[in-house]
Amino acid sequence: MSNSTGVSARGKGRAGFGSAFPVAYERARRRAGARRAPLNLLLLPLLYVTETFGAINETFHEWWIRQPGWSRWTVYILLIVGGVLLPSEQVASFMSPETDWATLLFFPIGGYVLLAIGLNVVVGQAGLLDLGYVAFFAIGGYTMAVFGTKYGWSFWEILLVGLVLSALSGVVLGAPTLRLRGDYLAIVTLGFGEIVRITANNTEYIGGPNGIGGIPHPPSLSEWAFPDAFPFNLVGLEGVQPLSYGTLSAHSYYYLMLATIVAVIIFAKRLERSRVGRAWAAVREDEDAAELMGVPTFKFKLAAFAIGAAIGGAVGVVYASQAISIIPNNFPFILSATILAAVVMGGSGNIPGVMVGAFLVAWIPERIRFFGEYRVLIFGAVLVALMVFRPEGILPSRQRKAELEEGTGGMGSMGAEVAGPTADAEAGR
Amino acid sequence: MLLEVKDIHVHYGKIAALHGVSLEVDEGEIVTLIGANGAGKTTTLKTISGLRPLSRGKIMFDGADISRVAGHKRVLSGIGQAPEGRGIFPGMTVTENLMMGCYARKGDVSRDLAQVFELFPRLAERKDQAGGTMSGGEQQMLAIGRALMTNPRVLLLDEPSMGLAPKLIQQIFSIIQEINRRGTTVLLVEQNAQQALQVAHRAYVIETGEIVKSAEASALLDDPEVRAAYLGGGADRPVGGSEPEQAAGAPEEPRDG
Known part of the structure; x- marks a missing residue:
């Protein structure tokens, strides 16, 4: 056989x-x-x-x-330590000779990675094609801006509010639209992304096209600095205050993002291995069959939307807390497309994969700045080449690979259900 | 009656796919619903299992009206379905596919799993293989096995013979009989009328969204109209060749404009 x-x-x-x-x-x-x-x-x-x-x-x-659990945990801890030491001067000289490496690591790199992990819940795990993901990022950003400047709430309170509001907006978008499938859903979500941006552009209360400025930074947790000792002195990080958030302290924002990323990965990974994750896999691979197995498909699709939205919102809050000011044009459609590209290119459904994908789409355009105006062209060529040679993504999940070979499942299938004449309906003519 | 479908109407948009289908399935029976492509067989099954909403009529299961119950809840009350085109989860292994069958219920399922593997030794041999990489016959076995894992009181099978070699079809149908012998009621939708009528106790013939005939399966095997339309009348005419014309020889058959 x-x-x-x-x-x-x-x-x-x-x-x-x-x-x-x-x-x-x-x-x-x-x-x-x-x-x-x-x-x-x-x-x-x-x-x-x-x-x-x-x-x-x-x-x-x-x-x-x-591998046994302890050796995996050793690797996880080493990876986190690597993450902490990443904004080092030696690494920066190669990775980013032209821009400040720590700033770059916070955004776009860290931000894209986290957005990709969030979008991966929707696209990679539940198989719902979302082209308006930037909307949730925007909602998080505006939550930070509004509550920070108008109500004077602190960052940590707003982070919670941002999570709730963006999850809620995911439900509001999902409830009426998740009955659509495939490309129909994609179009509706695309519209939602634009609606949020244009609404922000036209709402005086949140500054219209000028956005909101003077967003407060998070309160500093501690003035503690990395000591002038191993390993920090080796990588030029001595004296950096990782928990003190000022205007110029790019490192601390990167560490804030890093902590959020680690927390979200743990959360997403636990979900993936739970009953919820199994239900998502079933919905992604064959929605009707999932329903026939007793999976409440609509509920789980909505949950995927809400969770993905909450993660996007969290990125928005963190981003706005560093950015001081945000405008509607920080949240263009192209950002949704870029994050989707990162997910697909990295290996939809596989968290390490989408992280690598997000890192590449954030980093390559910065690294090739010396090409001047040709850099976007070259970036595009790199993306095309990657998709030609690794259509399943750089680090695909095995399950997704099997689905792709079958030609069904998830976003690839575009299995839209059309309310119109079908084979069965033909009979009624 | 275990399952009663009473005069259901189903629409795709404005177009009616079913106008007034009624059928009954009694505990322990194999009932088959035969008909040509596009007659409404799959729609009927999808409506029974809750994948399609109905616009009129009623579906009674075990005495309760389930017409408005969500599909995933009907599984728990005992309606299991192997869907059209098998609906295997391609990225999951055989065992994972089968375990999805008992997603919604609690308790120990190892006995059910063992029973499915006993019924389909082929699946036991391939239990770690991805569902999407299996042959058509194996996928059909997996689809039936997975439906059995929902512990159904009535098993709905949508064209289990589709796209399979004759030898495999024989095998699948004898397994269906075996499942029924073990106490599961079966509602079988088929284009392969010959095979279906041989294993079933009773049969319904559906045409353009309506039931046009119902009788004992053995009686339909000898029915001249059914023979002409679906069994090739002994000659090798294609089964259910073209939809409306095939009934032309049967003037009393109800037709709609």
């Missing part, structure tokens, strides 16, 4: 990392073989590289899930 490449590679994966290479070669040859004569020779080496990467990724995943 039919046996997919994914399955056979998985079987071989247990043999060790070495076996990844012949598997990758076989796959690259098969994919190149599908092309015409001169093209296949050109593609073969490139495909070999990407397929090797994919096979190593699968083998690594195979190895990773067999």
Whole structure:
């Protein structure tokens, strides 16, 4: 019977990392073989590289899930330590020679990563195509701005309000629209994103096109600074006050974002492994079948929308607390599209994947600033190349990969239900 | 009566797909609903399981009116369905697919799982394989097995023979009989009328959204009209070739303008 490449590679994966290479070669040859004569020779080496990467990724995943809990936690803690030391001067000199690295790490990089994790709940886990995700980011941002400047609330109070308000707006958007599927839902959400921005643009109370300025910073938690000792002195972080939020202290905002990211990842990961996560997977792969299994599909789709929206709102609050002023044009449609690109390119449904994707779409345009006005063109070319060679994303989840091979499931299917003549309805004519 | 469908009307937009379908399924029966492409078979099943709203009529299950009950709640009361086109979760393994079947109920399910694996040894062999990578026949077995995991009192099967090789069709139908012998009532929708009528106790014929005939399955096997329209009349005419014309030889058949 039919046996997919994914399955056979998985079987071989247990043999060790070495076996990844012949598997990758076989796959690259098969994919190149599908092309015409001169093209296949050109593609073969490139495909070999990407397929090797994919096979190593699968083998690594195979190895990773067999590791005991403590060694995984060691890796998680090392990753967090790496995150703390990331805004170092040495790293900055390579990653961002032209812009302040810590500022860049806060936004766009950190912000995009968190937005991508939030959008991944909606798109990657529940399989709902949302093209207006920026709306929730905007609602979070405006919550911070309004409550901070007009009511004088503190950042931590507003963060809670922002979470609730954006989740609520997710429900308000979802309740009437989640009966639509596929591209119909995409169009409605796209409209919602624009409605929020244009409403902000035309509402005097929140400053219209001029937005809101003078947004307060979060209150400083502590004046404590990194000591002049290992490991901080090695990476040039001594003297940085990670918990004191001033206008010029880019590092502390990055740490605030980092803490939010870690918290959201833990939350999202727990959801993914819960009954909720299973229900989302079922809805994504076949909504009707999910309903037939007793999954209250509408409720779970709404929950995905609300949770995704709350995460987007949290990014908005954190972003606005640093930005001092926000205007409606901070929240354009293109931002929704960029975050969606990050999710799809990184590997929809897989949190490490979408984080890598978000990092790349945030970082590449900054890194190639020296190309001047050509940088967007080059950025676009990189995105196209990535999608040609890794259509399932850079680090796809295995489950999503199987769905894509089947050609069903999630956003890819665009399984819109049309209220019009169908095969069954034909009979009524 | 375990399941009673009373004069249901279903619309897609403004177009009526079903106008007044009534049928009954008694505890322990295999009832089949046969008809051509687009006659309304799948719509009938979807309406019974709650995937489609009805605009008129009533569905009674075990004495209670369930017409307005949400689909996911009907599962708990005992309506299990293997949907059209199988509806396998492609990214989940066979076991995960089966476990989705008991998503909504609590308690120990290992016995049910063992029973499904016993009924379909093929699934036990492939229990860690992704559902989407299996062959059509295996997917059909998985769809039926998954529906059984919901512990249904009535099992709705939507064209289990679709796209399968003749040998596999035989196998699937004998399993359906076995499931029924073990006490599950079955409502079977089929285009493959020959096979369906052989395993069923009673049958309904649906045409353009209406039931046009109902009888003992064995009686329909010998019915000249049914033979001409759905069984190829002994010659190798395609089953249910074209929709309205096929009934032309049967003048008393009700038709709508």
